[in-house]
Amino acid sequence: MSDLSRFPITARWPAENPGVIQLYSFPTPNGVKVSIALEELGLAYEPHLVTLSDTDVKSPAFLSLNPNNKIPAIIDPDGPEGPLGLFESGAILLYLAEKTGKLAGRNAAEKAVVTQWLMFQMGGLGPMLGQLGFFVKFAGAAIEDPRPRDRYVSEARRLLAVLEGALEGRDWIAGEYSIADIAIAPWLRALDFYGARELVGWADHPNLVAYLDRFLARPAVQKGLNIPARPA
Ligand SMILES: N[C@@H](CCC(=O)N[C@@H](CS)C(=O)NCC(=O)O)C(=O)O
Numbered sequence: 101m102s103d104l105s106r107f108p109i110t111a112r113w114p115a116e117n118p119g120v121i122q123l124y125s126f127p128t129p130n131g132v133k134v135s136i137a138l139e140e141l142g143l144a145y146e147p148h149l150v151t152l153s154d155t156d157v158k159s160p161a162f163l164s165l166n167p168n169n170k171i172p173a174i175i176d177p178d179g180p181e182g183p184l185g186l187f188e189s190g191a192i193l194l195y196l197a198e199k200t201g202k203l204a205g206r207n208a209a210e211k212a213v214v215t216q217w218l219m220f221q222m223g224g225l226g227p228m229l230g231q232l233g234f235f236v237k238f239a240g241a242a243i244e245d246p247r248p249r250d251r252y253v254s255e256a257r258r259l260l261a262v263l264e265g266a267l268e269g270r271d272w273i274a275g276e277y278s279i280a281d282i283a284i285a286p287w288l289r290a291l292d293f294y295g296a297r298e299l300v301g302w303a304d305h306p307n308l309v310a311y312l313d314r315f316l317a318r319p320a321v322q323k324g325l326n327i328p329a330r331p332a
Contacts, residue, residue, distance in 0.1 A: 102177035107185060109175070112161035113148040118177055121145040124165065125172040125328055126152055129286040130226065133189045134172040134196075136282050136324030141200045145174075147328040190222040193279040203279045210274065217266075217273045217280035221287065225263075228255040229287050233294040256291075256300045260308060263288075267307035271314060285315035286325075 102118040104110045115122050123138065123145050125131040138145045150156045150171050157169045166173040166187035173187040176199075186192050194215070197204035205211040232252040234240040240248065263284070266273060274280045289312060291297050303309070315321055 102183065104175060104177060104183060107175055107183070108164040109161045109173075109185075112159060113150070115146060117144075117146050119144075120177070122175040122177075123147045123172065123328070124150045124162065124174070126150055127326060127328065127330060128152070128171070129229075129290045130170070130189045131172045132286050132325050132327070133282050134174065134192050135327035136286070136321050137193055137196050137203070137279060139320035139324040139327075140282065140318075141196055141202055143196065143200065149328040149331065151331075188222075190218055190283065193218065193283060197279050203277070203282070205274065205276070205278065210276070214274045214278045214280045217278075218283050220262075221280065221283040225259050225284060225287050228252055228259060229290060229294075232256045232296055232300075233290065236296045236299065237294045253296075253299050256296070260300055260302075260305055263311075264305045264307050267311050271311075273311075281315060285312055285321075288312050289316070 104115050104118045104122070109124065110118075110122070113122075113124060121138065121143055123134060125134060125147060126149065127135070135147065150162060152171070156162060157171065162173075163169060165175070165185050168187060170187070172189055172192060173185065174192055176184045176186070176195075186195055194204065197214075205214045231248075232255075235243065235249040235252055243249070263273070272278065272281050273284060288308060291300060291302055297303070
């Protein structure tokens with residue numbers, strides 16, 4: 101029986117099954133990357149709903165696992181050197197792919213390309229579309245100065261054009277389906293939630309439209325998108 105008591109987060113979100121990966125998350129684009137990867141990889145896990153409110157992500161219990169107060173985070177009781185706590189979705193995806201030997205390329209060259217697109221998402225697409233959402237849908241929408249919003253609209257358009265070109269003639273961004281797709285596609289899906297599809301010319305990107313449909317048709321994706329379940 102695994103003992104996770106050295107992780108203070110387990111006092112606030114107790115592990116019913118401490119022998120499996122503990123997932124602390126909310127179904128946002130960053131959060132679902134991990135639930136989708138866990139589903140795709142067939143790993144056993146226990147999801148815990150951590151909302152984005154300060155009472156959750158800024159609680160001492162959550163900060164003990166991720167001092168950066170953001171979901172997702174995991175504890176793997178069966179880590180390489182004993183139980184391992186981890187945050188940052190990109191790091192978690194790489195860790196899970198390495199643990200299983202799946203979804204990150206079959207040789208060093210393929211792994212490097214998967215990592216390249218994963219970094220493109222982590223350093224570019226995610227932060228830029230996240231800011232776009234802030235200025236179009238959330239609190240930033242009330243700001244009258246159009247420059248921040250315009251800046252993120254043009255960055256989003258630029259990044260979408262990069263992806264549209266890279267997907268020409270291929271189903272998945274690094275060739276085979278990989279953790280890079282699991283990182284990228286939920287962010288493309290978020291454009292609809294932000295009401296920003298028209299702003300960024302989504303319909304003018306046929307490769308992206310087909311890519312997102314292909315991603316959403318996967319059973320593991322459909323399941324992972326709703327884990328942890330939102331409160332009723
Ligand atoms: N770079 C981080 C970003 C995670 C992130 O932005 N999480 C958001 C939800 S999508 C969050 O927890 N926000 C809560 C807050 O900032 O207080 C990752 O990829 O894990």
